[in-house]
Amino acid sequence: MERRAFGKTGLEVSPLGLGGFPFGGRQLSAGWDPWTPEGRRTAIATLRRALERGVNYLDTAPSYGDGNSESIFGEALQGRRDSVILATKCGYRNQTAEQVRESVHASLERLRTDYVDVIQFHGGMYEASDVEHVLHGGPLDALLRLKEEGKVRFIGFTTEEPWTGRPLIASGQFQVAQLRYNLIHQGAALHALNEARNAGMGVAVMRPMTSGIFQRLIAFLAPEWQEAKDAYTVALQFVLSDSRVHVANVGMRSPEEVDRNVDLAEGFTAPFDVADLPRLTAGIYRKSDEEAGLL
Numbered sequence: 001m002e003r004r005a006f007g008k009t010g011l012e013v014s015p016l017g018l019g020g021f022p023f024g025g026r027q028l029s030a031g032w033d034p035w036t037p038e039g040r041r042t043a044i045a046t047l048r049r050a051l052e053r054g055v056n057y058l059d060t061a062p063s064y065g066d067g068n069s070e071s072i073f074g075e076a077l078q079g080r081r082d083s084v085i086l087a088t089k090c091g092y093r094n095q096t097a098e099q100v101r102e103s104v105h106a107s108l109e110r111l112r113t114d115y116v117d118v119i120q121f122h123g124g125m126y127e128a129s130d131v132e133h134v135l136h137g138g139p140l141d142a143l144l145r146l147k148e149e150g151k152v153r154f155i156g157f158t159t160e161e162p163w164t165g166r167p168l169i170a171s172g173q174f175q176v177a178q179l180r181y182n183l184i185h186q187g188a189a190l191h192a193l194n195e196a197r198n199a200g201m202g203v204a205v206m207r208p209m210t211s212g213i214f215q216r217l218i219a220f221l222a223p224e225w226q227e228a229k230d231a232y233t234v235a236l237q238f239v240l241s242d243s244r245v246h247v248a249n250v251g252m253r254s255p256e257e258v259d260r261n262v263d264l265a266e267g268f269t270a271p272f273d274v275a276d277l278p279r280l281t282a283g284i285y286r287k288s289d290e291e292a293g294l295l
Contacts, residue, residue: 001054001266004246006202009154009175011085011117015240016265017057017204018050018258019249023072024065032253034068040075042254047076049255051083053262057247059178059204060111061089061122062103067110074112086111087118087176087204089158090143093130097138097145104146118176118202119143120156126164135171144173158206162188169195178204181245183214183238189279193244208239208248233264241270 003012023034023043033039047058058077060069070088077084088111090103104119121134134140134157146152156176159165168174169192177196181188185207196203209215209232218231225231239248252258278284289295 001262003056006085006246007175007196008200009202011154011202013057013085013202013247014055014265015247016055016261017059017247017249018047018055019206019251020058020060020069020073021064022069022251022253023060024063024067024069034065034072040072043072044076045255046252046258047073048080049258050252050262051080053258055258055262056083057085057087057204057249059087059118059249062107062110063089063091063122067106070107070110074110078112081113085117086113087120087156087178088116089120089122090139092121092123092134092139095139097142100139100142101146104143104151108151115151115153117153118156119146119152119154120158120176120178123157123159123165125161126157126159126168128167131167134168135173140173154202156202156204160206162192166192166195169199169201172199174201176202176204178206178249180207181205181239181242182208182210183235184210184217186279189242189275189277193242193275197244203244203246205239205245205248208250209235236261236264237268237270238274240265240268241272242274244275 001014004015006013026033034043058073060073062070088107090100108114121139143152143155147155154175156174156178157165157168158178160180162179165177169177179188179192214235215231218225239245250261252261278287
C-alpha cells in the first residue's frame, strides 16, 4: 500500500488505518463480541492481517471497552511494534496533569510498549472552557512532559465537531488532528481541514464510512443505488479523494473486512481532489458555468 506524508511529523502513513473501536464494542446482532476467546482471536487475526496488507496506522483508545481494545492491540503487536504507527488517546475534561499521565501509563501497559507514536486528547465537542483547561489547566503540560520523556512522539486531539477544534489547531501545540469527516458530515471541509493543512498537521479521519449511517439511509430511501455502486465504496472513495486527509481510520472486525477495504484503497485512483469541491451555491453555479465554457 502507498504511503503518505503525515503532515510535518516525518511519519509515512498508509491511507487506510485500522480503527480500534470494534475491539471494545459488542454487536451481538452480528455475532460480534471481542470479550469472548473466539472474538479476541478474530480481533488479533484482523490486526495481523492488516499489517500483512500494508496498513501501518493503528488507532485505539482506553475508553474502547475499558481497555479491552488496547489490550488486544498489545497482544497482536508483540514482535511487530516497530513496524507500525500506534495511536491512542486520553481524557482531558476534569483531568489533572497527574491523572492524564496515569492514563497514558496505563495505556502503555495494556499496549505492551514503552511509547506511542501519537497520543490524542479524546474529544467530542470542545467548549471554550475545555480549550482553556487543555492548554493551561494541566493536560497539555502532562503530554509535553511525556513527550520529553520519550513516551509519546506526537501530540494530537480528536473531535466529532471539527469547528470546535479550531482553537487547538491555532494554538500551534498539536502535530496531529483526527476529525470527523465523511459524505454526510462535511463541515471540516470548510475550515478545520484547511487550517490543519496550513499548520502542517498530520490529519486522520474518524468515521470515514459514516459509521453505517449513510448506508442505512440509502437502504431506506434509494435501495436501487446499491445496484449502481456500493454506498460503502463511495464513502471510502470520498475520503481518500481529499488531499487534505492523510489516513482514514476504518473499524474492521475480520481479516476478510481488512482485505475488502485494502482492495478498495489499493485499486482506487482519485478522479479529482475533493478538497476543490464547491460547497456553497455560488461555487456550484460558478463551476457549472466554467465547465460550460461561459466564464
